[in-house]
Amino acid sequence: MAELLTSLTGSQDLAHALRFGEVSLGRAELLAAATAVADQVHGAPAVAVEATADARTVTAIVGCLLAGVPVVPVPPDSGAAERSHILKDSGAERVLRADEIDLTAQGRGSYAEPDPAGTALILYTSGTTGAPKGVPVTRSAIAAGLDALADAWAWTPDDTLVHGLPIFHVHGLVLGMLGPLRHGSPLVHTVRPKPAAYAAAGGSLYFGVPTVWSRIAADPQSAEALKKARLLVSGSAPLPAPVFERLAQLTGHQPVERYGMTETLITVSSRADGERRPGQVGVPVLGTGTRLADDDGTVLPNDGEAVGELQVHGPTVFSGYLHRPEANQQAFTADGWFRTGDVATIHPDGWHRIVGRASTDLIKSGGYRIGAGEIEDVLLGLDGVREVAVIGVPDEDLGERVRAFVVGENLTQEQVVEHVAQQLSVHKRPREVVFVAELPRNAMGKVVKQRLR
Template identity: 50%
Template sequence: MSSLFPALTEALADPDGTAAHRSALRFGDRSLTYGELAATAAPLAARVGEAGRIAVWATPTLETAVAVVAALLAGVPAVPLNPKSGGSELGHIVADSAPTLVLAPPGDQLPPALAALERVDIEVGIDTDTDVRSTRPTAPPAPYAPAHALDRDLDLDPETPALVVYTSGTTGPPKGAVIPRRAVAATLDALADAWQWTGDDVLVHGLPLFHVHGLILGILGPLRRGGSVRHLGRFETAGVTRELSTGATMLFGVPTMYHRIAESLPDDPALAKALARARLLVSGSAALPVHDHQRIAEATGRRVIERYGMTETLMNTSVRADGEPRAGTVGVPLPGVGLRLTEEDGTTAVEAYDGETVGEIQVRGPNLFTEYLNRPDATAAAFTEDGWFRTGDMAVRDPDGYVRIVGRKATDLIKSGGYKIGAGEIENALLEHPGVREAAVTGEPDADLGERIVAWIVPADPEAPPSTDELADHVAGRLAPHKRPRVVHYLDTLPRNDMGKIMKRALTHD
């Protein structure tokens, strides 16, 4: 397999060459060129080369990026750990993945679940005179030469595991998706085609680094292109303004971030001007409400594009940079990705491209994971007999092939009055009502309809929330009468996870 990071390979081979002096990573006021990243990560790669699996304490820091790059150079699977995980979840992940080392920034206090692991501190220091960075692990490093890391990276089989990324665990204990090097390369190259992503692009984001969006797309993506990334550490609209005003060309975010941007735009002309400069604004991990799409487009002249992926498949579809940035859709399948919709039996294909007929998304292609670690039963159940991965996501296809996701099969497919209804489109309709700040939609048993539609609303004005009848008429007028909510609950806030996704299982019908 060719190198995952050609610019890094070039910097390893020629420390004085042009590639070595290109900016690679910047976190706040700390940065590394490709040459400095090579000089930092290669010795660490030698140190962990025989480690089996390694855990990475995935704080939003330069150290996390260095640790993952070192693991990939060494051909050792990295297991990113969410620093906000509770003790039980973290204990499960560590026991299941059985790493032999944990890599962490020096000084970080690690929880008891990691106490039995050998710790290697990743110390990325700066000598202000020579501007050289170095990694000094607590244990003596193995003999190192740059050629060793270069040869190892180039010789690795495409099926070699690169990462073990744990799912969110919404239907049981988190499962470790084994992601091979082949999937990382295929996804990032397909996105380069769809987004016209090159080494001239400078990405800014403030996402966590323990999942696919923040780590693979946000850190490894720029490095594979030979470009650079500026991580905000913590998302703030002021940071977005600063970076997009000083050379950054792309912004990656999740809907909660873009919602904050949309809310800030009327009173922040500098933010609007900075966003207008961006070549590409990308949202993912959950659907971006149409209302936020519209507010950002009106204020900046730039449209946010959406893509669709998941831990097991990396990226499946995207609106293309040269395509129509249509709000409410996740675009078309990426190059090399097969996508089909199926009926409830999981095998009968939905042939309609009518924007109405709902089916489960199934995908196959080089972007897929290899297996769930230690779970052959779950791995087998995730695939059809003819090799398609069952995503559990429900969607419709427009006549031109654009995919619109309407929810999860387990929580968002509502069968009411003989219709199959996706919760997502109702949520978008509710969010277009001026009296609604946040919205979630679920179903509950109904003796007559089978299921009735239930809306969970955070009103814009808690003292004067829109009535159930008002919201029902609003939805019926935009979608269809059978899609109107029959019950409305009013909340102060919706339960969300670290990525901003609404946790519908936490919504109970008291």
């Protein structure tokens, strides 16, 4: 593994290690200022960092990592109750804010590389089933995950990474911030992920969530500028097939899609040197194993038809939630595989399609197991449909019936139902269609289906 932040602590001269908006830092400047932070926090059990999109936030996080102190990123818009829970649960001794960090500081300390098995980050889940759970992520897990992505995406120091994602999630923080500091590729963070900012950045590797790519696909001038890129990567939520096709048409690039969780980092991805399939997230990355299981734990075949819970194991998978023994018992199988709670199919050639969450996207209706994601993909191909979310709702006769929430125009319930019935098995057609102005989403652009219930 060597050192976690190889390019930062090595001898490579990076004149522009990162740029946040108008603020640029070279490798030596970042290392000096981060070492000054390490001098302040060394020996602390954990330190929370208010994770605003700012070069000073990056410096605070890197300083803690240099000192071997676990970092607890706190969303800057977190409410009082959420913030209090995160600080108490994590044991963070202090909170660092961007305005406390001096980018011109010169650290005095010298720090040996911490234990690879030590905790680098304590990330918190979305809390959709109760208070957010703390996920300790080790240094070795981050290193293994980033190296696997370098293999899958041909990520090298010759790349310039561009994104405008929040830096308190795996996508923006681990991939989008620590990735460049490990692989030596300069980072351009646009602060906000606006199409014009992406177009002006001049990068080779771009990260975005589906909402970002959808907006770029709707802005031909900005999309045109991305023709010079090497790779576009989409994650954190499913990328609608029409957006995939539109991006390919406008930019000349079929985006890479990948799948992961806070608890596992990125485990499945399509590859830079391979094909891309709309609606599918590729094959397991280096070192990761996957399988499907039914409700009884029976392992299902990889035949592209069987729908089951996706289970994973490998060097990036965490070992358990903070202070949650009961949750940990449920999270792992008897033979040590992590139960993702996501429902998927796996094709015989290893390609994965994520159907959605078992709790919201696996619909059991009339004896059938129906994946909400399959219906959503079909509906996004219907003229007039801009967004859609499908859920199961209780039904005395069927157990659950299919309900579709549709954002669109000039559509009727009959058109929506008939379109699904023509494309899929009749039992998968929505029994109800609700037309809405917008779908509820979280900060990463994921639809929050619990609110639709």
